[in-house]
Each structure stands twice: as structure tokens, then as C-alpha cells.
Amino acid sequence: MNKAFRQGQILKVISSQQIHTQDEIAQKLAKLGVPATQVTLSRDIRELGLAKTPQGYRAMPAPAPSGPTLANILSEYLLDIREAQHLLVLKTLPGHASTLAAALDRAAWPELAGTLAGDDTVLAIAPDLATARKLKRRLLRPS
Amino acid sequence: MNKAFRQGQILKVISSQQIHTQDEIAQKLAKLGVPATQVTLSRDIRELGLAKTPQGYRAMPAPAPSGPTLANILSEYLLDIREAQHLLVLKTLPGHASTLAAALDRAAWPELAGTLAGDDTVLAIAPDLATARKLKRRLLRPS
DNA sequence: CAGGGCACTGAATAATCATTCAGTGCCCTT
DNA sequence: AAGGGCACTGAATGATTATTCAGTGCCCTG
Numbered sequence: 001m002n003k004a005f006r007q008g009q010i011l012k013v014i015s016s017q018q019i020h021t022q023d024e025i026a027q028k029l030a031k032l033g034v035p036a037t038q039v040t041l042s043r044d045i046r047e048l049g050l051a052k053t054p055q056g057y058r059a060m061p062a063p064a065p066s067g068p069t070l071a072n073i074l075s076e077y078l079l080d081i082r083e084a085q086h087l088l089v090l091k092t093l094p095g096h097a098s099t100l101a102a103a104l105d106r107a108a109w110p111e112l113a114g115t116l117a118g119d120d121t122v123l124a125i126a127p128d129l130a131t132a133r134k135l136k137r138r139l140l141r142p143s
Numbered sequence: 144m145n146k147a148f149r150q151g152q153i154l155k156v157i158s159s160q161q162i163h164t165q166d167e168i169a170q171k172l173a174k175l176g177v178p179a180t181q182v183t184l185s186r187d188i189r190e191l192g193l194a195k196t197p198q199g200y201r202a203m204p205a206p207a208p209s210g211p212t213l214a215n216i217l218s219e220y221l222l223d224i225r226e227a228q229h230l231l232v233l234k235t236l237p238g239h240a241s242t243l244a245a246a247l248d249r250a251a252w253p254e255l256a257g258t259l260a261g262d263d264t265v266l267a268i269a270p271d272l273a274t275a276r277k278l279k280r281r282l283l284r285p286s
Numbered sequence: 287c288a289g290g291g292c293a294c295t296g297a298a299t300a301a302t303c304a305t306t307c308a309g310t311g312c313c314c315t316t
Numbered sequence: 317a318a319g320g321g322c323a324c325t326g327a328a329t330g331a332t333t334a335t336t337c338a339g340t341g342c343c344c345t346g
Contacts, residue, residue, distance in 0.1 A: 003324070015251065021302060037326055042304055051194035052303090053203060060196060061204055108158065146294070164332060182296055185334055195333090 007044050009034050011059060018056035025057070073103040074139060081139060086132045090122040090139070097122045111135040150187050152177050154202060161199035168200070216246040217282060224282060229275045233265040233282070240265045254278040 006029070013019065013028045022041040029036050036044075050057050068076075077100045080091040092100050101117035104124065111131050116123040124139075126132035149172070156162065156171045165184040172179050179187075192203050211219075220243045223234040235243050244260035247267065254274050259266040267282075269275035 023302080038303075039305090039326060040324085043325090046197045046304085049197055051196040051201065053194040054189045054192055058194065166332080180296060181333075182335090183294085186295090189334090 003044075006034050006036055006040075007048055010041070010044055010048065010050075014050065014057040015059065020052075020056050068103075070103050070107050073100060078139060081136055083132065083136065086126045086129050088124040088126065088132060088136055088139070090124055092120050092122065094120045096120065109135070109138070111138060146187075149177050149179055149183075150191055153184070153187055153191065153193075157193065157200040158202065163195075163199050211246075213246050213250050216243060221282065224279055226275065226279065229269045229272050231267040231269065231275060231279055231282070233267055235263050235265065237263045239263065252278070252281065254281060 009029055009032055010025060013025060013032075017028075019025055019028070022038045022045070025041050026036050026038060045057070049060050051060050052058075077092045077096050078090055079093065082089040082091075090097075090100065097117040097120055101115040101122045104112060104115050104122070111126055111134050113125045113127050115125065124135065126135045152172055152175055153168060156168060156175075160171075162168055162171070165181045165188070168184050169179050169181060188200070193200050194203050195201075220235045220239050221233060222236065225232040225234075233240075233243065240260040240263055244258040244265045247255060247258050247265070254269055254277050256268045256270050258268065267278065269278045
């Protein structure tokens with residue numbers, strides 16, 4: 001019995017039903033005529049990059065196609081920055097504030113404690129004044 | 144100390160570094176002033192739907208926005224079906240065979256053992272003659 | 287206020303998973 | 317053919333995670 005084939009069967013088994021333990025996988029494989037111990041499955045699972053979720057084992061989604069770059073979004077949507085102490089008020093075209101805010105949130109910059117989005121305004125909250133200045137520079141030159 | 148806040152901190156901790164055990168999470172949380180035992184974390188992790196991957200704990204990607212329906216793809220790309228024993232030869236516009244094949248693979252129909260895609264032709268392989276007929280009907284009327 | 291219900295949590299423990307160590311078979315070189 | 321190296325695997329065992337059972341605090345109702 002061949003390793004690559006066994007791993008293929010593992011993928012088939014977990015994609016067609018919810019399975020929560022490796023012993024359970026071993027049983028299903030046995031029914032398919034593929035013998036395997038828990039030890040082997042533990043290794044296979046790591047090699048396949050499978051994840052154990054509350055809904056059972058799952059194949060990890062392929063590395064995200066990742067939409068537009070943050071840099072792109074900034075250059076397209078960010079129209080203005082106004083400073084207010086440790087806060088920055090970012091202006092966008094009407095209706096696009098949440099797009100910009102979501103992109104910033106996803107980037108998870110350490111300079112940025114959080115955002116609040118209105119219609120054409122994003123409030124960007126920095127932890128302090130110095131960081132706010134750094135943040136402003138970074139927004140203007142998204143390396 | 145509040146549950147929702149603790150769970151938020153868990154998300155923060157796992158998103159900023161690779162963490163492989165719940166005890167490790169407990170340590171990081173302790174540093175943030177959030178006490179929690181492994182027992183509690185096990186429950187939080189289930190509630191948050193986190194997955195344990197070979198690269199550490201991860202938040203599961205939001206339920207996929209799921210592109211065009213298989214039904215849509217079929218109605219748009221599937222131009223013809225020719226039977227050949229237990230095989231079906233599907234025709235598409237030039238260059239679109241792989242799109243159709245990929246969509247069929249993703250659907251993982253039991254009637255369909257596998258596909259092979261050329262440029263404007265997809266070979267759909269059914270396990271036997273009877274199943275091939277069912278498959279053809281299903282392709283034509285994607286319920 | 288007494289008592290019931292509910293949400294939350296921890297200690298102990300059961301269940302599950304990962305690693306270590308050793309053994310086998312295969313291929314390749316000498 | 318002998319011997320070294322490598323890939324693969326299982327048994328035993330260590331490490332991690334999940335569950336059970338019990339305890340606490342809070343709110344609500346009578």
C-alpha cells in the first residue's frame with residue numbers, strides 16, 4: 001500500500017463526511033482496503049496540511065487569491081488625512097469608507113489600534129500622538 | 144474577566160503569531176492580564192470555530208463568497224454532450240474546458256469518477272454505463 | 287428572601303494526537 | 317553480495333485536547 005494513494009483516500013474520506021478523530025479516519029480507510037494506524041495518519045495529516053476544526057478535519061483552502069493590495073486600495077480610496085491628536089480622520093469618496101476601513105483592519109498594522117467607518121469618513125485610532133504621526137506617514141507612503 | 148473579551152484576545156494572539164497548543168495561548172493571555180485555563184480555552188476555541196493547523200491555530204476563513212453556481216457554469220459553458228459507453232464527452236467554447244472541469248471536480252458528484260480537460264473538450268468519466276446516463280441527465284438539468 | 291434556572295468556569299480525567307525509537311524493505315555503491 | 321543511506325511504518329509513550337462533574341455567581345420569579 002502506497003503513501004500517496006493513502007493520502008488521496010484520506011482527502012476523499014474527510015471531504016465527504018465530518019470526521020473528528022484520526023482513529024475514525026483509520027476505520028474508514030480500512031473499509032476502503034487501506035490499512036493505516038493512527039501514527040501514520042498523524043503524519044499524513046501534517047503532510048497534507050489538514051486542519052482540525054470543530055466541524056471535523058478539513059483541507060485548508062488554497063493560499064488566498066488575495067484581492068487588491070492595501071497599497072492599491074489606499075491609492076484609490078484615500079483622499080485626505082486630517083490629524084486630531086492621536087486620531088486620524090481619513091476621507092474617501094462617498095460610500096467607500098467601509099472598504100478602506102476593512103482593508104486597514106485586515107492589514108492589522110501595529111500603529112493602528114482600530115477604525116470606525118462612516119460613509120465617506122474613516123476614523124483611524126492610534127495609541128498615541130507619536131504613533132499617529134507614524135501612521136500618517138505610512139498611510140501616505142504604503143511602502 | 145469577561146468571556147467575549149477573552150475570546151477577542153485569543154483571536155488577537157493567534158493572528159499575530161504561530162501557536163500550537165492551548166497552554167501556550169494561556170501563557171500569552173496571562174501576559175495580557177487575561178487569566179484562563181486550558182479547559183476554558185478548549186471551549187472558547189470551539190465557540191470561535193478556530194482550526195488547529197500544522198501552522199498553529201487559525202481562524203477559519205469566512206464562509207466562502209462562493210463564485211458562480213455550478214448550475215450557472217453549466218448553463219453558460221456546456222454546449223454539448225456526447226456519450227461513449229461510460230464516458231461523456233462535454234464540449235465547451237474554445238479555451239473553457241478547464242473551467243467547466245474544475246467546477247465539476249469541485250462539485251464532487253458521486254456519479255462522476257473524474258474529469259480530464261482539453262481546450263474545448265472535457266472528458267467526464269462515470270463508473271459505469273448506467274451511472275453515465277444519470278450523469279448526463281443531471282448535467283442537463285442541474286436541479 | 288428562598289429557590290430555580292442559567293451562564294460560566296476549573297479540577298480531574300478520559301480521549302485524542304504527536305513524537306520517539308526501533309524495525310523493515312529498497313536502492314545504490316563498492 | 318555486503319554495507320550504507322533513505323523512506324516508510326508501528327508500538328509505546330509523552331503531550332495535548334475534550335469532556336465530565338461539580339461549584340460559583342447572577343438574575344428572575346414567586
